[in-house]
Amino acid sequence: MVLITWEFPPQVTGGVYRPLSFARHAAACGWRVEVVCGPSPAQPGQAGRYLAGLLPDSVPVHRVKADTGPHPWLLPRIDGGIVNALSLYEAAAARITPGESGVILASGPPFANFVAGLWLARRTGWRLALDYRDEWTETPFTFVDKTGANRHWETLCLERADLVIHTTPSQMAHARGRFPVLAHSRQAVVYNGWEPGDFADVPANTRPDGAAPITLAYLGNLGAMAAPDAFLDTLAAALAGRPELRTRLRLRLVGHKRPEALRKLRAFPYPEVIEMMDPVPKTEACRMMREIDGLLLLNPIGLRRYIQGKLYEYIASGTPIVVFGVGGEMGDIVDSLGAGITVAEGDAAPLANALEALRDFSGADPDRRARWLASRERSVLAGSLYGELDALIDAPARAG
Numbered sequence: 001m002v003l004i005t006w007e008f009p010p011q012v013t014g015g016v017y018r019p020l021s022f023a024r025h026a027a028a029c030g031w032r033v034e035v036v037c038g039p040s041p042a043q044p045g046q047a048g049r050y051l052a053g054l055l056p057d058s059v060p061v062h063r064v065k066a067d068t069g070p071h072p073w074l075l076p077r078i079d080g081g082i083v084n085a086l087s088l089y090e091a092a093a094a095r096i097t098p099g100e101s102g103v104i105l106a107s108g109p110p111f112a113n114f115v116a117g118l119w120l121a122r123r124t125g126w127r128l129a130l131d132y133r134d135e136w137t138e139t140p141f142t143f144v145d146k147t148g149a150n151r152h153w154e155t156l157c158l159e160r161a162d163l164v165i166h167t168t169p170s171q172m173a174h175a176r177g178r179f180p181v182l183a184h185s186r187q188a189v190v191y192n193g194w195e196p197g198d199f200a201d202v203p204a205n206t207r208p209d210g211a212a213p214i215t216l217a218y219l220g221n222l223g224a225m226a227a228p229d230a231f232l233d234t235l236a237a238a239l240a241g242r243p244e245l246r247t248r249l250r251l252r253l254v255g256h257k258r259p260e261a262l263r264k265l266r267a268f269p270y271p272e273v274i275e276m277m278d279p280v281p282k283t284e285a286c287r288m289m290r291e292i293d294g295l296l297l298l299n300p301i302g303l304r305r306y307i308q309g310k311l312y313e314y315i316a317s318g319t320p321i322v323v324f325g326v327g328g329e330m331g332d333i334v335d336s337l338g339a340g341i342t343v344a345e346g347d348a349a350p351l352a353n354a355l356e357a358l359r360d361f362s363g364a365d366p367d368r369r370a371r372w373l374a375s376r377e378r379s380v381l382a383g384s385l386y387g388e389l390d391a392l393i394d395a396p397a398r399a400g
Contacts, residue, residue: 001102003019006112012045012047021381023035024054029387034059084110088113092120103129128161129392155179190384199316216295220308221255286316293320296321304327325344326344339369341357
């Protein structure tokens with residue numbers, strides 16, 4: 001298999017964990033894989049070096065340079081850049097010996113990866129699998145260009161794909177409704193997941209000091225897919241109605257904050273309750289999850305088809321989750337496991353009640369939670385992926 005993905009360790013972004021897990025567990029599933037990806041950071045951090053060290057020596061990684069432009073000719077404007085797609089295609093083509101057979105797995109975003117996979121499949125006749133970590137032109141967010149060029153190229157990629165992989169059932173159902181061409185392709189759901197090793201050296205949950213403030217933490221990026229505006233407005237109303245909570249509550253925000261999120265935070269009327277922290281290594285984040293009273297999960301309607309990676313660690317931590325927003329894939333998981341308390345957007349009094357109830361929350365059934373977590377380990381999910389690829393190889397090739 002040739003795995004095409006722009007971001008790969010020692011880069012550290014939310015997009016590296018899934019492709020890394022597929023490469024890590026390939027040999028155990030009977031597959032040989034080579035990775036074709038974008039450039040390595042000039043000065044990898046400790047977290048990036050750790051992730052890169054998890055990759056077996058038997059997995060070659062081939063990197064291309066990023067396109068920096070400018071271009072003297074008109075090029076299609078696609079997510080990730082058409083020139084980067086060409087670089088990935090050329091690097092991947094150089095790894096394939098004529099007469100070989102195999103699978104191309106393109107994982108996006110960015111979706112120039114898909115275009116590179118499309119060209120490679122056309123050239124080699126290999127089976128093409130598209131791994132949608134997020135949606136492309138059907139994304140509910142504004143940071144992906146949804147113009148005609150992107151829609152055109154997405155349709156071309158789907159027309160050629162032999163297998164299309166989604167991360168949630170909702171995303172698969174939505175794609176089927178929006179792209180009639182998917183009626184001709186195999187489709188599967190391979191969830192995102194978590195690594196038990198992230199918690200290996202983290203002590204079990206410690207009960208916070210009853211005299212200490214109630215600490216609710218959000219770990220992850222704020223902005224774009226996770227805007228804090230509605231939550232902060234509801235929290236401000238809750239604190240206005242329950243003034244005593246202003247001295248008993250701490251809202252800890254750990255991770256990168258986009259400028260628009262920072263502006264909203266600086267305008268919050270009760271700054272004394274807010275603690276802002278820079279990103280921390282995964283092990284430190286997991287330790288923190290187990291030392292506080294509650295974990296905040298922002299669940300706006302735009303995320304209803306999504307399961308954010310942090311939810312797996314949140315559930316693994318055993319700490320109660322405050323889900324801000326009703327329903328969707330994430331809300332349904334927390335409700336079904338009894339892993340937290342759901343509060344509707346704008347419901348100030350229920351939010352205050354949820355915060356005050358955190359220390360008395362009884363938590364999910366441990367056995368049910370353990371079974372669910374076991375089914376979402378990245379090694380298990382990589383096995384699901386390779387099971388789909390095994391079935392794809394065994395199936396008759398598509399006509400045309």
